[in-house]
Amino acid sequence: MTDTIKHHLTPEILMAYSAGTLPEAFSLIVATHVSMCDVCRAELDSYDAVGGVVMEDAVTADVSSDALSSTMKLIAASDTAPKxxxxxxxxxxxxxxxxxxxxxxxxxxxxLGMGVKQVILSTSKAATARLLYIPAGAAVPDHGHQGTEMTLVLQGAFVDEEDRFARGDVEVANEDMEHTPIADMGEDCICLAVTDAPLKFNALIPRIAQRFLRI
Structure with a gap:
């Protein structure tokens, strides 16, 4: 898989994931890409190792005698431990x-119309994660961004003004980017898309519909 992945996560995103500072939806897309990409997983491991060294060198502080047992109880009761x-x-x-x-x-x-379908995944409100199904040859309406959008291809491929993105590739878009993703012919495209702000559609109908479709 890694040999075919051409578009990877940025060091800044991987470091934020390692530090645990990303919203849940963005952590999900990073974890999904990392599970597919040996290159990004190795880079993430290096950031995790650096974080461990920093923790070892950190200044110690006095804690209560039951701090360890209390912490272990919290960990045991939590269902959000990283896997x-x-x-x-x-x-x-x-x-x-x-x-x-x-x-x-x-x-x-x-x-969503024109054969495009979605399902919104349950994550924290800080960002939205959705699976998108785009029929082969179909286009997502041209749009810009009010924040960050990350799109990970899970099946098929799509092309836009930037490049071609196939299975395992991730595209990171921000406020400076406008594009019109079009699914490759031959296979329907399925993506995981994460946003932290509504998209900026240029056409009237998508702008009207996005409130109801939560895009």
Missing amino acids: APRRSTGTLPSPLQDYVGGDLSAIKWKP
Whole structure:
């Protein structure tokens, strides 16, 4: 898989993930990409190692005698402890299968029009994660961004004004970018898209619909 991935996560995003400062939706897309990409996983491991060294060299502070036992109880009671990426034989990588409750057959798509479908995943309100299904040859309306949008290809491919993005590739867009993603011919495109602000559609109908479609 890694040999075919041409578009990777930036060091800044990987460092933020390592530090635990990303919103849940962005952490999900990073974990999903890392589970598919040996290059980014190795880079992430290096940031995790640096963080461990920093912790070892940090100035110690006095704590109460029951601090350790209290912390261990909190960890045992938590269901949000990070998990190491694991491989999946399905279309959806393992981090996504945990959110969806299975592979593609478990997804309950909702139509957006022109054959495009989506499902919004349950994450914290700081950002929105959605799975997008784009029929081969179909286009997402041209749009800009009011924040950050990250798009990870899970099946097929799409092209826009920037490049071509195939399975495992991730595109990071910000306020300076406008594009019109078009799914490659030959195979329907499925993506995981994460945004921290509404998109800026140029056409009237998408602008009217986005309030109801939460895009």
